[in-house]
Amino acid sequence: MAKIQSVRGTHDLVGETAAAHNYVVAAARDCAHRYGFEDIDPPIFEFTPVFARTMGEGSDVVRKEMYSFTDNGGEDISLRPEFTAGICRAFISGGMQQNLPLKFFAHGPAFRYERPQKGRQRQFHQIDAEILGVEGPGADIEIITLGAEILHDLGILQACVLDLNTLGDPESRLVYRDALVTYFSDHKDKLSEDSVDRLGRNPLRILDSKDDGDRKIVADAPLMAEFLNPASADFFAAVCEGLDTLGIAYNLNQRLVRGLDYYTHTAFEFVTDALGAQGAVIAGGRYDGLIKMLGGPPTPGIGWAGGIERLGMLAAHAPVPVRPIAFVPMGDAAERLALKLCHGLRRDGFTVDMAFRGNLSRRLKRANKQHARAALILGDDEIAKGVVTLRDLDDGGQQDVALDDIAVHLRKLLA
RNA sequence: GCGGGUGUAGCUCAGUCGGUUAGAGCGCUAGAUUGUGGAUCUAGAGGUCGGGGGUUCAAUUCCCCUCACUCGCCCCA
Known part of the structure; x- marks a missing residue:
């Protein structure tokens, strides 16, 4: 550590970045609340098995991306690489099965030890939504709709495409998996090195390989749709029908698979081509077996996570900040009086900034840079007259205003 | 973990076929205006040329390593 610097893949959220971040979170939370989701904020670390068991x-x-450590008590701890496992653990340890169904919204940092690049960091931030305890496709429809509505509210829905697929229930998925293994094993000599490796670990993954040679083989591979049992096919049809009813456009993508083991039935991704290799902005799916796998009561679930940094980059328009009022006292007596006046104005709901240093010229420059709407100037002259000088920073006009009338005048100015 | 590109002032970037005091724009500070911002003018501050090592009389420039960023692979939000 030659120089003092942030850890690789971590960034300070400040200025425009912080504004974009908060904007995404606020828009998503508002939207989620309108859909009846309640906030949950689980710890950012858990016992390692919580993640290891659920994610596979x-x-x-x-295997290689978790920030894990042994704490001073000898416990095996990991920083969360995602939200779902922690929320399901909270559900189990909080005995929440009494209150099903539950709908949760969360946001915050997550951690993965990866090679950073655009839209990929080691500490990144996610918004997250989960519906627990709903077996039917209604939850799938609502959770996807919520994602679409958040993108809509952020003004970036048109820049995204919704890819949709089903992995079927565990029975269908298993049969399909076997069929894939058989098929790809026959072509093993022509598969890329990565895909040969996938064949053993996660054969579904071969379907979305970017290798040209793989793609040729994948083109003739058996499709999930052919292996769905009637129940799984009906379920997926109902999801599609619901989205059709709401006019939510989607693209059926039979190559869309999920990397994590716990997914069943519906899988979806809102993707964009505006962020280079990191296309997914909101992605998720159904995970009916997860809570039981964690040791809880068998409970179906579905959810998604969205990358706040990625969403923030797409929603480039910076939210317009409130224009402050600049208070400019000149001299000790004025500073003492200003302290009280500012306090009162802030209680009245005004956004007031008082610079702590600089002469009048300097402070007005600062006010201008902050796009302040007006400046309140208070010096010995004003104190003698019992007024402040209210300067309109848009047109340069100014007037004396009695101390008791400041709020009235400001309200008129800001209206 | 693997491959390519980049790293010069707070920011965006010139530049040096290896040579003496490394530049611009913007920003910052001060003054013109001892109590009036935006525009203009003037002056000023600010750089171990990412870090370490090597070659050389001499390295910001060439070579190696390293760190960071970036693009792609893997994977994922």
Whole structure:
């Protein structure tokens, strides 16, 4: 550590980045609340098995991307690489099965030890939505709709495409998986090195390989749709029908698979081509077996996670900040009086900034830079007259205003 | 973990076929205006040329390593 610097893949949220971040979170939370989701904020670390068991020991995230450590009590702890496992753990340890169904919204940092690039960091931030305890396709429809509505509210829905697929129930998925293994084993000599590896660990993954040679083989591979049992096919049809009813456009993508073991039935991704290799902005699916796998009561679930940094980059328009009022006292007596006046104005709901240093010229420059709507100037002259000088920073006009009338005048100015 | 590109002032970038004091724009500070911002003018501050090592009389420039960023692979939000 030659220089003092942030850890690789971590960034300070400040200025425009912080504004974009908060904007995404606020828009998503508002939307989720309108859909009846309640907030949950689980710890950012859990016992390692919570993640390892649910995401699958064979998944890349668990194999090499987790920030794990032994704490001073000898416990095996991991920083969360995603939200779902922690929320399901909270559901189990909180005995929440009494209150099903539950709909949760969460947001915050997550951690993965990865090579950083655009839209991919080691500490990144997600918004997350989960519906627990709903077996039917209604939950799938609502959770996908919520994602679409958040993108709509952020003004970026048109920049995204919704890819949709089903992995079927565990029975269908297993049969399909066997069929894929058989098929790809026959073509093993022509598969890429990566895909030969996938064949053992996660054969479904071969379907979305970017390797040209793989793609040729994948083109003739058996399709999930052919292996769905009637129940799984009906379920997926109902999901599609619901989305059709709401006019939510989607693209059926039989190559869409999920990396994590716990997914069943519906899988979806809102993707964009505006962020380079990191296309997914909101992605998720159904995970009916997860809670039981964790040791809880068998409870179906479905959810998604969205990358706040990625969403923020797409929603480029910076939210317009409130224009403050700049208070400019000149001299000790004025500063003492300003302290009280500012306090009162802030209680009245005004956004007031008082610079702590600089002469009048300096402070007005600062006010201008903050796009302040007006400046309140208070010096010995004003104190003698019992007024402040209210300067309109848009047109340069100014007037004396009695101390008791400041709020009235400001309200008129801001209206 | 693997491959390519980049790293010069707070920011965006010139530049040096290896040579003496490394530049611009914007921003910052001060003054013109001892109590009036935006525009203009003037002056000023700010750089171990990412870090370490090597070659050389001499390295910001060439070579190696390293760190960070970036693009792609893997994987994923």
